[in-house]
Amino acid sequence: xxxxxxxxxxxxxxxxxxxxxxxxxxxxxxxxxxxxxxxxxxxxxxxxxxxxxxxxxxxxxxxxxxxxxxxxxxxxxxxxxxxxxxxxxxxxxxxxxxxxxxxxxxxxxxxxxxxxxxxx
Amino acid sequence: xxxxxxxxxxxxxxxxxxxxxxxxxxxxxxxxxxxxxxxxxxxxxxxxxxxxxxxxxxxxxxxxxxxxxxxxxxxxxxxxxxxxxxxxxxxxxxxxxxxxxxxxxxxxxxxxxxxxxxxxxxxxxxxxxxxxxxxxxxxxxxxxxxxxxxxxxxxxxxxxxxxxxxxxxxxxxxxxxxxxxxxxxxxxxxxxxxxxxxxxxxxxxxxxxxxxxxxxxxxxxxxxxxxxxxxxxxxxxxxxxxxxxxxxxxxxxxxxxxxxxxxxxxxxxxxxxxxxxxx
Ligand SMILES: [Fe+2]
Numbered sequence: 001x002x003x004x005x006x007x008x009x010x011x012x013x014x015x016x017x018x019x020x021x022x023x024x025x026x027x028x029x030x031x032x033x034x035x036x037x038x039x040x041x042x043x044x045x046x047x048x049x050x051x052x053x054x055x056x057x058x059x060x061x062x063x064x065x066x067x068x069x070x071x072x073x074x075x076x077x078x079x080x081x082x083x084x085x086x087x088x089x090x091x092x093x094x095x096x097x098x099x100x101x102x103x104x105x106x107x108x109x110x111x112x113x114x115x116x117x118x119x120x
Numbered sequence: 121x122x123x124x125x126x127x128x129x130x131x132x133x134x135x136x137x138x139x140x141x142x143x144x145x146x147x148x149x150x151x152x153x154x155x156x157x158x159x160x161x162x163x164x165x166x167x168x169x170x171x172x173x174x175x176x177x178x179x180x181x182x183x184x185x186x187x188x189x190x191x192x193x194x195x196x197x198x199x200x201x202x203x204x205x206x207x208x209x210x211x212x213x214x215x216x217x218x219x220x221x222x223x224x225x226x227x228x229x230x231x232x233x234x235x236x237x238x239x240x241x242x243x244x245x246x247x248x249x250x251x252x253x254x255x256x257x258x259x260x261x262x263x264x265x266x267x268x269x270x271x272x273x274x275x276x277x278x279x280x281x282x283x284x285x286x287x288x289x290x291x292x293x294x295x296x297x298x299x300x301x302x303x304x305x306x307x308x309x310x311x312x313x314x315x316x317x318x319x320x321x322x323x324x325x326x327x328x329x330x331x332x333x334x335x336x337x338x339x340x341x342x343x344x345x346x347x348x349x350x351x352x353x354x355x356x357x358x359x360x361x362x363x364x365x366x367x368x369x370x371x372x373x374x375x376x377x378x379x380x381x382x383x384x385x386x387x388x389x390x391x392x393x394x395x396x397x398x399x
Contacts, residue, residue: 004275004277014314030185038203080274082273083180095315102316110321115385119135
């Protein structure tokens, strides 16, 4: 089997969404995917605690969402960015806010690093 | 027969869709991107393809990791605009050509591509952004579409070489179709970008421009790249670029470049190349 992802050469500051990640993050990503349905978005916005309680997330995972801890969700708990963005959208934090948090920067600091930040 | 007359490689960044829906095309930081597609729009009006095959990936709209197909092909008369988590975009649904799609599916499977055949398929930004960048649609879409979804988000992904071979098989399928049709194929995604980890926002414009050179003149060199190489050099999410190879495999052989554009304002290298089969 020719290796396409070389696990002996981890890329710095990077999570490659492999089998380990998708298995680890399955519940969180599935929770996020449920927000493609408008009624779930409405329920989340109306009462976040009740919506979390009705989910099958673990207490740790629920706390990650309460804390908006995007860095940990992505780095440690198997979040897939395309799914996790859906949680951000309901909360009012877009991709670039999630990204800034992953970089350990404020949103403004992150925007300052871009070539033309009006294109957002 | 159906003839694949042209290929387009293009990014499909979701923020382009948001800017488009908000009518921000003339804002200084967005204008270069939208203006970059003008010549391609004009060229497509001239060549008037009947069918657009759009190779894209689903980012969690109609597919989830419970069952995520490696290759999925639409075989419907219409493809509704999906809801990715921020509501349905104000675009018309997309007309399909189920006869052509089923021919494609039959041909691909007997050609040893074991695709998932989709009689219902909701499309999302990976598919829609390239469509509205390339075609006006005030009176509905002027082409019929075939969505071809590729897994480029949950490893193991198909190899770059496999994506190229899929393009070759799509071409064989088209050429064995019983009706005359003019087909354009779009390979979408990328270019350099990374959306996870502290490396979020990583860009490599040199890699992107080199890729634009090679997709035209030396695509075989690109088919030899591993996912690891692409991710190291261009960011983890840049691996989407393997879908451009399906486009190029479908117009294998000499091509004429019609237009090329590149702009990297935020976190993704937004590339565009339009190629015509030089027959
Ligand atoms: Fe994408």
